[in-house]
Amino acid sequence: xxxxxxxxxxxxxxxxxxxxxxxxxxxxxxxxxxxxxxxxxxxxxxxxxxxxxxxxxxxxxxxxxxxxxxxxxxxxxxxxxxxxxxxxxxxxxxxxxxxxxxxxxxxxxxxxxxxxxxxxxxxxxxxxxxxxxxxxxxxxxx
Amino acid sequence: xxxxxxxxxxxxxxxxxxxxxxxxxxxxxxxxxxxxxxxxxxxxxxxxxxxxxxxxxxxxxxxxxxxxxxxxxxxxxxxxxxxxxxxxxxxxxxxxxxxxxxxxxxxxxxxxxxxxxxxxxxxxxxxxxxxxxxxxxxxxxx
DNA sequence: AACGTTATGTAATATTATATCATGGAGAAG
DNA sequence: CTTCTCCATGATATAATATTACATAACGTT
Ligand SMILES: [Zn+2]
Ligand SMILES: [Zn+2]
Ligand SMILES: [Zn+2]
Ligand SMILES: [Zn+2]
Numbered sequence: 001x002x003x004x005x006x007x008x009x010x011x012x013x014x015x016x017x018x019x020x021x022x023x024x025x026x027x028x029x030x031x032x033x034x035x036x037x038x039x040x041x042x043x044x045x046x047x048x049x050x051x052x053x054x055x056x057x058x059x060x061x062x063x064x065x066x067x068x069x070x071x072x073x074x075x076x077x078x079x080x081x082x083x084x085x086x087x088x089x090x091x092x093x094x095x096x097x098x099x100x101x102x103x104x105x106x107x108x109x110x111x112x113x114x115x116x117x118x119x120x121x122x123x124x125x126x127x128x129x130x131x132x133x134x135x136x137x138x139x140x141x142x
Numbered sequence: 143x144x145x146x147x148x149x150x151x152x153x154x155x156x157x158x159x160x161x162x163x164x165x166x167x168x169x170x171x172x173x174x175x176x177x178x179x180x181x182x183x184x185x186x187x188x189x190x191x192x193x194x195x196x197x198x199x200x201x202x203x204x205x206x207x208x209x210x211x212x213x214x215x216x217x218x219x220x221x222x223x224x225x226x227x228x229x230x231x232x233x234x235x236x237x238x239x240x241x242x243x244x245x246x247x248x249x250x251x252x253x254x255x256x257x258x259x260x261x262x263x264x265x266x267x268x269x270x271x272x273x274x275x276x277x278x279x280x281x282x283x284x
Numbered sequence: 285a286a287c288g289t290t291a292t293g294t295a296a297t298a299t300t301a302t303a304t305c306a307t308g309g310a311g312a313a314g
Numbered sequence: 315c316t317t318c319t320c321c322a323t324g325a326t327a328t329a330a331t332a333t334t335a336c337a338t339a340a341c342g343t344t
Contacts, residue, residue: 014290014291016291016292018291018292034330034331035330035331035332036330036331048292048293048294050293050294050295051331051332051333052292052293052294052332052333052334053292053293055331055332055333056291056292060291071213071214071268071270072213072268074300074330074331074332091262091264093262094265100261100262119242119275119276120233120235120242120271120273120274120275120276121273121274121276121279122233122271122272122273123236123271123272123273123274124271124272124273125269125270125271125272126213126214126268126269126270126271126272127267127268127269128213128267128268129262129264129265129266129267129268130264130265130266130267130268131262131263131264131265131266132262132263132265133261133262134261134262134263137263156321156322158322158323160322160323176299176300177299177300177301178299178300190323190324190325192324192325192326193300193301193302194301194302194303194323194324194325195323195324197300197301197302198322198323216299216300216301216331
């Protein structure tokens with residue numbers, strides 16, 4: 001959070017109250033939060049509650065690398081490596097819904113090396129894995 | 143299409159008119175079609191037009207490996223390797239929206255080998271790359 | 285002070301997806 | 315042939331996600 005603030009100062013980005021609050025909310029969770037869940041939490045915190053409030057803050061956070069969108073959940077998580085250029089991959093536990101960010105072991109070059117894809121210039125790759133986390137797996141085995 | 147029919151007979155799956163039509167529609171396109179686009183096309187073809195018609199057919203096709211959902215587009219494409227177990231990866235052209243399916247060069251084991259992820263048992267991974275296809279790239283360079 | 289830029293307020297609406305309950309049709313069991 | 319069961323479809327409503335559009339405010343620059 002502190003580092004986010006520093007990063008914004010350095011890059012002349014405005015970490016306004018709403019944006020800041022949304023980032024705090026995301027950082028508190030290890031799950032992905034939907035835009036409307038965030039909207040509810042914002043309202044509870046005294047912010048206005050129309051959808052654009054949440055979506056604008058989320059757009060800002062995603063564009064500036066503070067958060068990621070998890071496409072298969074239509075939800076958002078705080079980035080675990082903000083301020084660095086990285087290609088994230090996500091692990092989503094289908095049981096407890098925890099989301100872990102890791103770094104993609106696969107470079108874009110790697111993927112574009114496969115046959116019928118050489119014709120593509122890849123700009124961004126999303127990788128989202130679904131499974132069970134360790135603690136949920138243990139519970140399942142009982 | 144013929145092979146889809148054979149596959150269904152063999153596996154005792156019902157390739158009903160609506161399901162068949164949706165598969166035909168997907169096969170005709172190299173782009174991903176949204177559920178409501180499909181719904182419109184179904185209506186044009188004389189089918190009923192409530193959302194569940196399209197979603198049920200799409201669910202059937204996805205579950206049985208005839209189609210895939212592209213999460214970042216909320217849209218669907220025909221599978222290029224139906225009837226085989228595979229982990230697809232998709233290349234989406236941001237210009238012409240063509241979607242190409244390729245096979246993931248990365249096994250699940252591969253991804254789960256990365257450090258903080260060893261705690262996950264991965265069941266399914268989606269990979270979706272955005273970029274520009276060859277022909278659109280050429281046009282851009284003019 | 286006037287201006288341009290960026291962010292917020294507000295209302296309306298668009299898009300995507302699901303829940304629910306009723307109806308129909310084909311094959312198996314009797 | 316009939317009844318039962320299973321699966322698929324019909325139909326209505328509603329939920330969940332996301333964007334458009336236009337007005338207002340805040341802030342730094344000139
Ligand atoms: Zn990240
Ligand atoms: Zn879990
Ligand atoms: Zn496929
Ligand atoms: Zn293209």
